[in-house]
Amino acid sequence: MAYTEEELKKELETKEYEYGFYTDIESDTFPKGLSEDIVRAISKKKNEPEWMTDWRLEAFRVWEKMEEPEWANVHYEKPDFQAISYYSAPKSADPNKSLEDVDPDLLEMYRKLGISVDEQKRLQNVAVDIVVDSVSVATTFKKTLAEKGIIFMPISEAIQEHPELVKKYMGTVVPKTDNFYAALNSAVFTDGSFCYIPKGVKCPMELSTYFRINEGGTGQFERTLVIADEGSYVSYLEGCTAPSRDENQLHAAVVELIALDDAEIKYSTVQNWYPGNSEGKGGVYNFVTKRGLCETNSKISWTQVETGSAVTWKYPSCVLKGNNSVGEFYSIAVTNNFQQADTGTKMIHLGKNTKSTIISKGISAGQSQNSYRGLVQVNSRAENARNFSQCDSLLMGNRCGAHTFPYIEAKNKTAQIEHEATTSKIGEDQIFYCNQRGIDTEKAIALIVNGFSKEVLNKLPMEFAVEAQKLLEISLEGSVG
Amino acid sequence: MDLKDKLLSSFLAFENNVDLDHPVHEVRSEAIKNFEEKGFPSKKEEAWKYTSLNGIQKVDFSIFPKKENTLEYKDIKKYFLHEIDTYKIVFIDGVYSSYLSETTHDGVDVCLMSAALTKPQYKQVIDVYFNKVASKDESLTTLNTAFSKEGAYIYIPKNKVPKKPIQIVHLATGNEAALMLQPRNLVIVEENAEVQIIERHQSLTGNEVLTNSVTEIFAAKDANVDYYKVQNDENTASLIDNTYISQKDKSIVRVHTFSFGGKLTRNNLNFYQNGEYMDSVLKGVTILGEKQHVDHHTLVHHAQPNCESHQDYKGIFGEKSTGVFNGKIIVDKIAQKTNAFQQNNNVLISDKATINTKPQLEIFADDVKCSHGCTIGQLDEDALFYLQSRGIPKKEATALLMYAFANNVLESVRIPELKTRINKIIANKLGVRVGFEL
Numbered sequence: 039m040a041y042t043e044e045e046l047k048k049e050l051e052t053k054e055y056e057y058g059f060y061t062d063i064e065s066d067t068f069p070k071g072l073s074e075d076i077v078r079a080i081s082k083k084k085n086e087p088e089w090m091t092d093w094r095l096e097a098f099r100v101w102e103k104m105e106e107p108e109w110a111n112v113h114y115e116k117p118d119f120q121a122i123s124y125y126s127a128p129k130s131a132d133p134n135k136s137l138e139d140v141d142p143d144l145l146e147m148y149r150k151l152g153i154s155v156d157e158q159k160r161l162q163n164v165a166v167d168i169v170v171d172s173v174s175v176a177t178t179f180k181k182t183l184a185e186k187g188i189i190f191m192p193i194s195e196a197i198q199e200h201p202e203l204v205k206k207y208m209g210t211v212v213p214k215t216d217n218f219y220a221a222l223n224s225a226v227f228t229d230g231s232f233c234y235i236p237k238g239v240k241c242p243m244e245l246s247t248y249f250r251i252n253e254g255g256t257g258q259f260e261r262t263l264v265i266a267d268e269g270s271y272v273s274y275l276e277g278c279t280a281p282s283r284d285e286n287q288l289h290a291a292v293v294e295l296i297a298l299d300d301a302e303i304k305y306s307t308v309q310n311w312y313p314g315n316s317e318g319k320g321g322v323y324n325f326v327t328k329r330g331l332c333e334t335n336s337k338i339s340w341t342q343v344e345t346g347s348a349v350t351w352k353y354p355s356c357v358l359k360g361n362n363s364v365g366e367f368y369s370i371a372v373t374n375n376f377q378q379a380d381t382g383t384k385m386i387h388l389g390k391n392t393k394s395t396i397i398s399k400g401i402s403a404g405q406s407q408n409s410y411r412g413l414v415q416v417n418s419r420a421e422n423a424r425n426f427s428q429c430d431s432l433l434m435g436n437r438c439g440a441h442t443f444p445y446i447e448a449k450n451k452t453a454q455i456e457h458e459a460t461t462s463k464i465g466e467d468q469i470f471y472c473n474q475r476g477i478d479t480e481k482a483i484a485l486i487v488n489g490f491s492k493e494v495l496n497k498l499p500m501e502f503a504v505e506a507q508k509l510l511e512i513s514l515e516g517s518v519g
Numbered sequence: 520m521d522l523k524d525k526l527l528s529s530f531l532a533f534e535n536n537v538d539l540d541h542p543v544h545e546v547r548s549e550a551i552k553n554f555e556e557k558g559f560p561s562k563k564e565e566a567w568k569y570t571s572l573n574g575i576q577k578v579d580f581s582i583f584p585k586k587e588n589t590l591e592y593k594d595i596k597k598y599f600l601h602e603i604d605t606y607k608i609v610f611i612d613g614v615y616s617s618y619l620s621e622t623t624h625d626g627v628d629v630c631l632m633s634a635a636l637t638k639p640q641y642k643q644v645i646d647v648y649f650n651k652v653a654s655k656d657e658s659l660t661t662l663n664t665a666f667s668k669e670g671a672y673i674y675i676p677k678n679k680v681p682k683k684p685i686q687i688v689h690l691a692t693g694n695e696a697a698l699m700l701q702p703r704n705l706v707i708v709e710e711n712a713e714v715q716i717i718e719r720h721q722s723l724t725g726n727e728v729l730t731n732s733v734t735e736i737f738a739a740k741d742a743n744v745d746y747y748k749v750q751n752d753e754n755t756a757s758l759i760d761n762t763y764i765s766q767k768d769k770s771i772v773r774v775h776t777f778s779f780g781g782k783l784t785r786n787n788l789n790f791y792q793n794g795e796y797m798d799s800v801l802k803g804v805t806i807l808g809e810k811q812h813v814d815h816h817t818l819v820h821h822a823q824p825n826c827e828s829h830q831d832y833k834g835i836f837g838e839k840s841t842g843v844f845n846g847k848i849i850v851d852k853i854a855q856k857t858n859a860f861q862q863n864n865n866v867l868i869s870d871k872a873t874i875n876t877k878p879q880l881e882i883f884a885d886d887v888k889c890s891h892g893c894t895i896g897q898l899d900e901d902a903l904f905y906l907q908s909r910g911i912p913k914k915e916a917t918a919l920l921m922y923a924f925a926n927n928v929l930e931s932v933r934i935p936e937l938k939t940r941i942n943k944i945i946a947n948k949l950g951v952r953v954g955f956e957l
Binding site: 437 | 565852853855865867868869870871872873874875876877878879880881882883884885886887888889890891892893894895896897
């Protein structure tokens with residue numbers, strides 16, 4: 039065998055976060071702390087109309103009275119909300135300039151991340167709305183999209199240009215007082231993406247956003263709102279990375295999806311925030327509220343690959359309000375070293391003949407804790423609701439943990455719900471089989487993990503699937519001897 | 520006065536009737552402190568999310584039963600498994616009834632907790648086992664511990680097997696308008712010994728009864744324990760059953776819970792595996808109607824390598840009934856080669872019935888096979904059609920299928936007469952005429 043277990047372990051532990059570099063861009067940063075004044079200042083900085091400022095303040099006032107939730111199966115030092123700077127914008131950002139004018143340092147950063155903007159623009163036919171530390175820097179393909187009537191822009195611009203849409207939909211799926219982090223986000227969100235697909239339009243390309251925390255001591259609070267009008271279709275990609283930093287950084291995003299009658303939204307995430315080093319120091323706190331609302335005959339599909347963050351707390355959910363609506367959730371969560379993830383989904387069946395599918399694959403290695411937490415709720419009027427859930431966990435070593443907390447609540451006799459979960463390890467015989475055919479252990483593990491995750495990887499758009507596969511390999515290298 | 524205050528003041532009265540110098544009383548005092556601090560659990564607590572005790576706390580229960588009541592055996596015979604000869608420990612309104620009981624000290628001890636807690640010859644055993652596996656933290660268990668005085672005491676020494684199964688029967692006569700009972704049982708099965716126990720709580724009238732029972736079971740190396748709980752009570756009777764089981768190497772403990780009635784039933788069944796190569800079996804059949812509520816809360820804690828656990832709970836919920844299943848499996852770091860299986864299948868047959876289920880796994884070891892499956896659904900349309908096409912009316916065909924659905928849990932029942940009895944109850948509940956001998 040090429041490696042011994044010890045060697046592999048060592049290599050893994052010393053493996054530095056590949057994206058752990060810090061780009062020196064002059065930032066315009068607010069003083070630390072949170073108060074009504076800061077909320078007002080953010081709103082002012084963004085040049086927001088009054089209704090938006092009031093909306094933020096209302097959320098802030100409720101948030102002040104809320105307590106940080108403790109029910110999740112994660113343990114961490116609570117962030118000090120007064121020690122975070124709530125606004126940080128790269129100074130050189132100017133929304134009016136074209137792609138060519140973008141700060142070369144920023145472009146270099148994206149190049150290191152492997153998402154060269156112009157290359158994507160030309161080769162991959164992907165429109166990218168890049169968010170660096172809260173402000174959208176470059177928006178591509180705006181023109182092509184505009185021809186179809188598709189609105190895809192930073193949410194701060196949407197508030198200016200399409201206030202009627204933002205006003206109508208924002209906060210309807212995730213109310214501003216939904217939970218502690220959603221309320222915080224509602225009060226202080228600095229930017230994010232806004233997307234509107236008009237009636238009957240099929241978005242011709244994958245829409246994509248890359249988030250990245252750059253400045254130290256800043257929290258990233260982005261807000262995404264995707265509206266698919268009747269009969270439309272959109273596939274939306276979201277990717278995240280953050281540079282290495284010692285103090286824990288907070289990330290509290292809110293994503294709202296609205297699928298009107300006969301519409302379909304496919305939302306894919308690759309989350310690769312800095313997970314902390316091998317001693318569990320540093321890393322991003324990822325507390326995200328994601329929820330979609332399905333009207334009649336519509337469909338929302340969440341796909342996520344979670345490999346980063348020190349602490350993850352994330353439950354992309356579907357409210358199946360309309361009859362015949364469909365909700366899907368495909369997830370791979372990988373934890374290594376001291377990472378903790380508590381992730382899953384909620385499928386709320388309200389309409390008749392609603393269907394939901396949950397496929398969750400958890401992989402834990404090192405001393406990490408990986409939890410699946412899900413809720414399937416069938417209300418009394420949801421005739422013929424159907425759910426299938428499958429949660430599989432893979433454990434590597436006996437210092438990590440895998441947990442499953444599925445909640446299933448049925449109030450209708452026609453409901454059909456199936457849930458199954460398994461926990462296992464990579465079979466020695468499987469590795470032996472690969473070794474026998476000349477595949478070394480490292481490769482064999484990658485192969486087996488990829489096979490284990492295949493059901494979910496298959497759901498990702500092509501560009502992401504390749505990257506996700508690579509991420510899985512990087513995250514787990516050397517976990518098993 | 521609410522029930523908690525009443526219980527706390529009753530404890531002072533209770534102290535007048537027990538030996539305060541006995542070491543057990545220290546355990547009781549600690550326990551009442553815990554209950555005073557925590558009180559009755561509320562729905563805000565994760566473990567009680569789906570079961571509310573608010574209604575119970577509003578009832579003015581009598582804490583101490585009055586004098587012994589007399590009952591004729593012929594009137595209550597149907598509540599016993601009378602087809603076979605058994606040892607019997609019978610309580611009427613919480614008080615031991617010697618003429619209905621049949622205890623023994625012949626090789627094994629099948630007798631009373633009150634004797635074990637007071638007589639010197641049991642002191643050694645009590646010191647080692649009493650309140651050792653029961654939670655010192657969970658409020659209702661500590662409430663029972665505080666008032667622990669009476670119940671069944673069963674001690675099976677090394678290599679012994681009692682001549683016949685043991686029945687523990689609690690009867691409530693309804694002489695009190697509302698009665699609260701807190702039986703405390705201790706079952707110790709030594710190395711290579713065996714025992715079969717059937718437990719039943721039965722109210723004889725429509726008066727309110729609340730039973731908060733705690734049973735501790737210790738299974739030593741190679742021990743073999745079968746415990747059957749028959750719950751088919753009146754709609755005014757509530758039961759909170761807390762069972763704690765500690766298992767040692769190569770022992771097998773099987774607990775079957777048959778829930779067919781009662782207003783509110785909560786089963787807290789906790790298995791702690793403290794050895795290797797053992798098997799824990801938890802099985803349950805629940806068939807409910809009216810406004811009945813049953814909450815099964817199971818915990819299997821695998822703390823040592825090479826062990827197995829098998830859980831299989833089936834439920835059929837009709838009318839306005841509610842069913843809850845919350846099964847938790849914990850596998851510790853060192854518990855490698857654990858095989859833990861959990862299955863929970865439910866059928867809702869009414870629009871107003873509800874089922875809440877939460878099968879939970881917490882796994883810290885990698886070389887394990889753990890799985891849980893959970894379904895909520897209807898009967899197989901094809902099977903129904905098949906039966907109908909052979910001339911069986913739809914109603915009977917439905918009943919027959921449900922009967923088959925529930926029936927396979929009974930395969931592991933090792934007392935044939937009990938199996939027949941349970942089969943009859945199930946058939947009865949579902950309105951199937953079983954025209955064949957089971």
